[in-house]
Amino acid sequence: MRKLLIIVASLFVMAGVAGADDFAAEKKAGDLMVKVSIGNNPLSVGPNDTVIEIHDGAGHAVTDAEVNVYWFMPSMPAMNYEVKADLQDNKYVAVIKPTMPGEWDADIKVKRKTGDQQKATISFEAK
Ligand SMILES: [Cu+2]
Numbered sequence: 001m002r003k004l005l006i007i008v009a010s011l012f013v014m015a016g017v018a019g020a021d022d023f024a025a026e027k028k029a030g031d032l033m034v035k036v037s038i039g040n041n042p043l044s045v046g047p048n049d050t051v052i053e054i055h056d057g058a059g060h061a062v063t064d065a066e067v068n069v070y071w072f073m074p075s076m077p078a079m080n081y082e083v084k085a086d087l088q089d090n091k092y093v094a095v096i097k098p099t100m101p102g103e104w105d106a107d108i109k110v111k112r113k114t115g116d117q118q119k120a121t122i123s124f125e126a127k
Pocket of ligand 1: 079102
């Protein structure tokens with residue numbers, strides 16, 4: 001019985017190491033797939049490191065885009081912020097800073113060199 005408890009306990013520890021505390025969401029934007037990973041779940045009021053991966057319909061990483069993150073409270077649209085995401089190792093990185101706890105949306109705005117513009121919207125909670 002004791003051995004079983006130890007095994008169960010170590011499974012929980014391993015799940016923690018695998019990044020159970022990250023926020024992750026995947027959304028389609030036109031023919032693009034946008035995957036968002038954020039270092040806190042729920043997000044913190046304050047800075048949250050955000051990584052955005054974008055793939056085209058053929059599964060290739062999109063690296064020619066201008067990517068902006070616009071986050072706002074749907075219940076208080078005047079509370080909105082926007083930052084540019086920077087390309088780093090074929091991914092886009094930004095810092096999302098919710099200024100108060102509650103429900104937020106973020107539009108990931110993707111503008112290709114061709115002029116094509118798409119956006120993916122994710123919802124998250126900040127605490
Ligand atoms: Cu607010």
